[in-house]
Amino acid sequence: MAGFSQNADTTKPAARKKAFQEGYYYNWSGVKIPGLIRHKHAVYSVELGTNYIEFKAIADDKKKKLTVADVQSFVLDTDSFAVLRSFKSYYDVYYSKDFVKVVDTGNVNLFLHYNEKRITGSDGGPAPVGGIGSTTGSTATVSAAGIESLYYAQKNDSVYCVTKKEFKSLSVILFGDNADLMKKISKKKLSFDNLELITEEYNHWKALKIVQKP
Incomplete structure (x- = not known):
């Protein structure tokens, strides 16, 4: 099926625009900041990953974009998100850090990492994560194909992409x-x-x- 990766554990069709939800985040000074949050997906960056949030203190405020440079963790409803450092995707793409959903913690920490899959080119093949938002020719096209999620397990100081x-x-x-x-x-x-x-x-x-x- 075009736009879905055989290597991905879960790929959901591109969703409609998400609504803001009540939640809070912690900045890197450890200050808890409540408000309205929307989890978003972005073009890949080694330093900033593929996830960010939009934040408003109250509904009438202008939204602002916050990344892993600003936020160390955030909570939406019952879901908690943290920053995972120094990991590689299934496609061998390196992330210095990015937001991940916390699934379980303990001797083994389990996370879900989200990435917006895109398709590019006339053959409709999936673009590598590092190539999201880029084209190799004047006739190439790029469009959202869905949100891919991959499991990452952390034990001791090592992080593994579990497929x-x-x-x-x-x-x-x-x-x-x-x-x-x-x-x-x-x-x-x-x-x-x-x-x-x-x-x-x-x-x-x-x-x-x-x-x-x-």
Whole structure:
């Protein structure tokens, strides 16, 4: 299907314009600032990533654009977003930092990173993330194809892009010391589709082990 990536774990069609939601953000001085927030997606930048927010203190205010240079975390409804540093996408594109949705935290931190996929050229093939907003010829066209989301798992000081293709090998690195979970993964009782549940159960197991230490 044109505009959808076989490598992506989830690609949703380009959505209608999002409404502002009540929320708050923390700046890099640690100050909490409440107001109305809209999560947006942007052209790729090594330093600023592909995500930013629009903020208004009150509904009648003029909106202002805030990036990872201004914001260390923000909350919309029940969703929390933080800044993840020094990671590479499935497409080997490097991000110095960008906003990610926090899925679970503990011994393994699990995040979702959002990126606006675009299609370019006469063949309708997906543009690489680094090529978003650029063209290679006078007849090339670029249009939004949807929002792609990819899982990232952080353990110790390493960050891994977890895809269906890499799930089995990465599960050894991320969850390998939990024999019960690894047995279920080996027998295909648990799979990539259960990544959030696996991470939650693993973090709970690790937390109990710490508490039970003599």
